[in-house]
């Protein structure tokens with residue numbers, strides 16, 4: 001069964017992107033005159049280098065993918081104390097990786113690719129701007145048929161949706177200082193990866209917000225686990241999202257869990273990694289039981305896969 005969902009809280013449609021294919025790539029041109037043995041040896045060396053790069057870090061930063069819906073990791077240099085940084089008016093996460101400070105920036109799906117400006121406030125001295133570049137990314141289209149009320153809600157439903165939007169906006173704009181941030185998540189549900197992040201969706205032929213998280217299909221009642229430690233900052237029964245929980249992990253990293261059958265936590269509660277938040281259900285705008293899971297950085301919804309270990313992604317997408 002296909003299952004899907006959607007949230008008006010998560011806005012932003014990237015219309016100005018171009019497809020970047022592999023045909024005629026520099027990699028193909030570089031290897032086409034090599035023997036098989038040479039290709040194998042060079043691949044082995046490349047993998048060894050990648051392994052050294054991945055394990056050389058003091059901790060696991062999220063995957064650097066400077067595209068709409070991705071994450072840019074920008075070095076802010078060395079220093080005793082952490083600088084502060086802002087992108088599009090929102091404070092961004094700053095972590096120390098070995099001796100260097102790194103800004104971990106969520107990039108909204110609505111961003112036009114190209115040069116971006118990060119405002120940096122050092123511990124001492126004047127503010128400065130750091131430029132980074134966002135590349136284009138083309139997400140797939142998805143066409144779905146749903147009851148008309150779920151595409152064009154009544155005036156009463158619109159009032160409820162407006163309250164839901166305020167709840168979500170307040171949760172996503174949270175920025176709580178925290179020295180220790182979990183930048184590597186466990187999967188919140190053992191389920192089937194039924195819908196990826198970023199799909200450009202059309203409901204009954206009408207364009208709507210892109211898919212702002214991933215869907216994990218599982219039977220109703222399957223436990224949902226916290227992918228990292230945090231604090232519950234909001235819960236509610238939302239029009240599109242059904243029973244919903246927001247977790248604040250600190251420094252603008254907020255996660256959302258939707259369509260739950262039951263909620264097992266309360267606002268203000270501290271949560272440990274792996275703790276049960278509730279169970280999978282089919283509440284809100286859905287066609288079957290699943291968890292919709294969104295991850296937000298500096299109020300930008302990003303692909304949750306960027307926070308998962310490579311072996312977890314491989315297991316999910318096999």
Ligand SMILES: [Zn+2]
Pocket residue numbers: 004005006195211213214215291292293
């Ligand atoms: Zn979803």
